[in-house]
Amino acid sequence: MTVGASSSTDECASYSDYGSAVDLFAPGSAITSAWIGSDTATNTISGTSMATPHVAGAAAIYLADHPAATPAQVASALTTAATAKAVINPGTSTTDKLLYIGRRFENAADYPILDFSTAQSPITVTSVPGNAPATLRVSVDIKHTAIGDLQIDLIAPEGSAYRLKNYSDDGSTDNVLTSTPSTLLLKLPQEPGSSKSAIIPDATSQRLTSGLCSSDLVRTLSG
Known part of the structure; x- marks a missing residue:
């Protein structure tokens, strides 16, 4: 290899x-x-x-x-x-796969994003006790024109919302892709007073408002 x-x-x-x-x-x-x-x-x-x-x-x-x-x-x-679309700027004709031997959770379905509405892409996480690490990254793969229209949140099992992208961020740019550094490296905020992020276990969803959507570890969302 x-x-x-x-x-x-x-x-x-x-x-x-x-x-x-x-x-x-x-x-x-x-x-x-x-x-x-x-x-x-x-x-x-x-x-x-x-x-x-x-x-x-x-x-x-x-x-x-x-x-x-x-x-x-x-x-x-x-x-x-290996995790695809994980390596930023890998080079011409080069794979973007990053070594992975742990567990990953993803939603393999596509969800339509309608204007002036909220879309959710649920992910079920099981057998992972405790909080997620503060270094957890959320990969996003969304097909949508003018992503300034989108607000992207990660919703924890108990309902807390973690903002991944605000409206107007990236303006008229099309698509939120895992190969884009600004979106690939989205980190979840830390829980106040804790060294860990307040998310996961057992069923997390991603919420897109006004045509937004995200997923923990990826899948294309059409809109």
Whole structure:
């Protein structure tokens, strides 16, 4: 497998390889790991040499559950599970997939966005106790002209609304896409007095007002 390196903001790192031979990206910037000098030595460096071990570790985890898997099957499993549209500006003819071995929740349905109305795209999250981390990101993929017409909220199970986009933001721009940095990197606000965001478990929905919609981890919404 050929591995590209992503930055802490999920951008293609300036030093990364790119092109059609890249299978997926993994974190490669400012990674702390073991180093020469002693059994406890560490160093923080950047490079595709830091990204590749992430993929090797993911392969080991997959093989632990699938010990008979061939190298081709492992590669296929990792690229299939990787998150698409997650890497910003990956480069010409380069995949935008980012290594993923954890759990993801998404809504695979398309929801029409009508003018002067509210649309909801529900996502069910199960078996994840406690609050979501403050670093949780919400990917959005919405097809709509002049997205300044849209207001996007993430609605927590108990009904709290977390604003992801205000009206007029991005003005006459068309579509809210996960490949757009300003929308891909939307972070949820922290709960007051807490180091974690007040969302998730068990059933979250995204609400679009006046033709708005969002989803936790993506699907195209038509309007």
